[in-house]
Amino acid sequence: SKRVAILISGSGSNMVSLLDSMTGDHPARPVLVLSNNPQAGGLEKARARDVATAVVDHRPFKGDRPAFEAALQAELERHAPDIICLAGFMRVLTAGFVQHWQGRMLNIHPSLLPKYKGLNTHARAIEAGDAEAGCTVHEVTAELDDGPILGQARVPVLPDDTPDLLAKRVLVQEHRLYPAVLRRYAEGDRRPVMLP
């Protein structure tokens, strides 16, 4: 089966949804959860599921992204993943690193791409008066939050929405979408998964 590494920075709820999906006859299995943040809540959740964890703290590298990524690369190579899932991983990756893993690296982003690349996606969707919002899983390319779309899920924006309320509604869909895309991707099927 395909070897999956999951990169996180925070609570890791998407990571949990991916880990918990990889059971039974699933075409992939988790081999590593890696965080740039030693305090990431997701690390304990991975350990509780008997998945190997590693931390590559970005802070000692003081903005030297290539050096940080060399350490990241070394850790990844030890676990030889076939697929890397970025799941709330909040470091921007350089073109060189992305190119090394291109075609093997996925990301989940909390907007209906190509709308709202970057941060504060939910506030921007509300501010724009959008009737719907959602999330996207895409292949990672050198451009931030770009690359072929592998799946989307949509939710309504409600009249009295706040960014937090909308984020919670979208997150429920993220937890459905990412496992659905990973399963299909691990089977070698790149057709997008479109959830209602």
Ligand code: GAR
């Ligand atoms: C998720 O909503 C994910 O889409 C978003 O961060 C959250 C992580 O939550 N990712 C980005 O904003 C990427 N730029 P989680 O740690 O509970 O999965």
